[in-house]
Amino acid sequence: MKILSTFLAGLLFGTGLILSGMANPAKVQNFLDLFGTWDPSLAFVMSGAIMVAMPGFWFTRKLPKPLFNDAFQLPTRTDFDPKLIAGAATFGIGWGLGGFCPGPALTALPFANTSTLLFVPAMLVGMMIAKFTSAPVLRNRAA
């Protein structure tokens, strides 16, 4: 059950991304192109996800603990450190350039588009560089 639930979560996530059109970078970039070929679909994806996750999280956190773990492992920080903002700003530039963020890029990997096959390894290298340059602070914090 534990393995099945994790696999199902991954499968639903990927299927959701494909169904929503977000595995297509052109659709993401068109959302980001307010003054050109604007496609507001991405706002509906986020709204759909939040409309389910917000009440779902609220009920889930009423549980004494998760089904297959000893405790909830939620981020606890509330401060706005420069890393959060600098990291998010950097992420946004890359997201705008390629139209891919981590979920859609991995989901689209089996379609084996050349650009996706370049993007994903570069993304993994970028993650490792960030971990190497600030490992002790960031460990177990990435959300």
Place this chain on the structure above:
Amino acid sequence: METDFTPLTSLLGGALIGISAVILLASHGRIAGISGIVSRLLPPSIDRPWLMQGIIFLAGLLFAAPLWTVASGAVPLQLVSENAPLMIIAGLLVGFGSVLGNGCTSGHGVCGISRGSARSIAATATFMATAFGTVFILRHILGG
């Protein structure tokens, strides 16, 4: 290149992502942030207790595209930039930025906002702003 506005399938797809996030929180107490799930599997600090579940989650994620293709009989429409250096730079920035900023579109944008996290709301506003700015420069100033 124009894409069709798809409010219904996008809303439904989003709902599936929301269900996935709730399953992960209810079963493992984890946030469904893809950058976090993936980066925990990478050196230098591999999250050993999470290793197995992280790999299984990724297997599920990677299984979605072949399953979709077989079930629908067609590969979904995909338009990706063919500019190789651009895609490599984009990948590096996305990977580096999502780890430095502790999250990406899913961790901050969906899960963080759903938890009412002020940090995630600030991060989402920041990456949306730089992403809108980047596409504006890319398409309307450089004309790419």
